[in-house]
Amino acid sequence: MHLDPSLIGTFAENLKPAASQTETLYRGRYDANHWGVDVIISTLRGFGGPEVLHLAEAPDPAPSPHDVVVAVRAAGVNRADLLQREGRYPPPAGSPEWPGLEVAGEVVEMGGRVTRWQLGDAVCALVAGGGYAQRVAVHEDLVLPRPDGLSWEEAGSIVEAACTAWSTLEAADARAGQTLLVQGGSGGVGSLAIQIAAAHGMRVLATARGSDRAARCEALGAVGIDYTAGDVVDRVRELGGADVILDVLGAGALADNLAMLRPDGALAVIGLQRGVRGELDLGRLLALRGRLIGTTLRARPHAQKAAIVRAVERDVWPFVPTQVRPVVHGAFALGEADHAHRALESGDVFGKLVLTPPR
Numbered sequence: 001m002h003l004d005p006s007l008i009g010t011f012a013e014n015l016k017p018a019a020s021q022t023e024t025l026y027r028g029r030y031d032a033n034h035w036g037v038d039v040i041i042s043t044l045r046g047f048g049g050p051e052v053l054h055l056a057e058a059p060d061p062a063p064s065p066h067d068v069v070v071a072v073r074a075a076g077v078n079r080a081d082l083l084q085r086e087g088r089y090p091p092p093a094g095s096p097e098w099p100g101l102e103v104a105g106e107v108v109e110m111g112g113r114v115t116r117w118q119l120g121d122a123v124c125a126l127v128a129g130g131g132y133a134q135r136v137a138v139h140e141d142l143v144l145p146r147p148d149g150l151s152w153e154e155a156g157s158i159v160e161a162a163c164t165a166w167s168t169l170e171a172a173d174a175r176a177g178q179t180l181l182v183q184g185g186s187g188g189v190g191s192l193a194i195q196i197a198a199a200h201g202m203r204v205l206a207t208a209r210g211s212d213r214a215a216r217c218e219a220l221g222a223v224g225i226d227y228t229a230g231d232v233v234d235r236v237r238e239l240g241g242a243d244v245i246l247d248v249l250g251a252g253a254l255a256d257n258l259a260m261l262r263p264d265g266a267l268a269v270i271g272l273q274r275g276v277r278g279e280l281d282l283g284r285l286l287a288l289r290g291r292l293i294g295t296t297l298r299a300r301p302h303a304q305k306a307a308i309v310r311a312v313e314r315d316v317w318p319f320v321p322t323q324v325r326p327v328v329h330g331a332f333a334l335g336e337a338d339h340a341h342r343a344l345e346s347g348d349v350f351g352k353l354v355l356t357p358p359r
């Protein structure tokens, strides 16, 4: 569906799906008692290419006792959303079935036991799904204040990457003075991880495709390495190797990553863009006294996600926006989620894309 953003309001007014269609969107927290007021969402009409994304209406989210309802000003687009659209990454039980892992907006409704937030607070939040919407309900533990000085678009694109990057650096025991290699420094996670690590006193090396993207990593605080220009292993070894590697590539980079890791180092794999299954040289890992860490954010138990969100507020938010600022490549109207997905698939995005719902 290709919509002129200026037409979205008109389109939404005319968009009244049949009751049966609306009912198919009813899930979990989306309470039939709130049937009267609908919200516009961007959802999937099946699994497949970007064309399956379309605007629809869903019942207004009803907060559970510890939930806040956020009126979404911006929702981040993540690579996981592409996998969900293709049917390869189902949302956790109880989450809305439409995509969206992070939002920024204002608190417009609260459950009776919410203690951290007030109506009208400007916030950002980590959601397990359903961010592509005008409104979303989220447990108060997964909400952070919108950092002063960030636009809505920036605030809508920071939480998923900040939680992923910071929890992974913590799991790897990354410390000031160490060298971090970010495999995928041009991505949404990588471009923020560079800044977070640099702000915490790490020396950062980062890979990207082409000299321009490598230069952009440099501008964020890393030594940029164009992986198309020569051997990344040689270059990183010249630079002394890495104590910690934050890797989005997976199997296809396993051998190279071990070749670049320093003794007592940690290889933390968060993405599998070069494959799932590979051969691991355990002799090399043992000789390095190395650690191999695999991690995901979305599927974690609530208590772990809540602890990560609080750690990000404590350890990352003080650096935002002076030393850490999400790179927003572009914003699309909610009805143009298909365009956003195509853009992310093109490989030309540096940093993040966001969707802005109609108000």
Ligand SMILES: NC(=O)c1ccc[n+]([C@@H]2O[C@H](COP(=O)([O-])OP(=O)(O)OC[C@H]3O[C@@H](n4cnc5c(N)ncnc54)[C@H](OP(=O)(O)O)[C@@H]3O)[C@@H](O)[C@H]2O)c1
Binding pocket: 078, 079, 080, 160, 164, 183, 184, 185, 186, 187, 188, 189, 190, 207, 208, 209, 210, 213, 227, 248, 249, 269, 270, 271, 272, 273, 274, 295, 296, 297, 298, 344, 347, 351
């Ligand atoms: N485990 C978790 O909790 C978690 C959380 C968030 C994201 N992720 C995963 O982490 C990965 C990165 O997420 P993102 O949001 O940063 O994605 P993104 O914005 O799409 O960025 C992808 C990054 O991977 C690099 N890349 C892709 N294919 C490559 C290849 N063949 N060789 C070298 N570099 C390559 C890209 O570099 P160039 O474009 O410069 O080539 C870019 O830096 C995704 O797989 C995502 O699913 C995992």
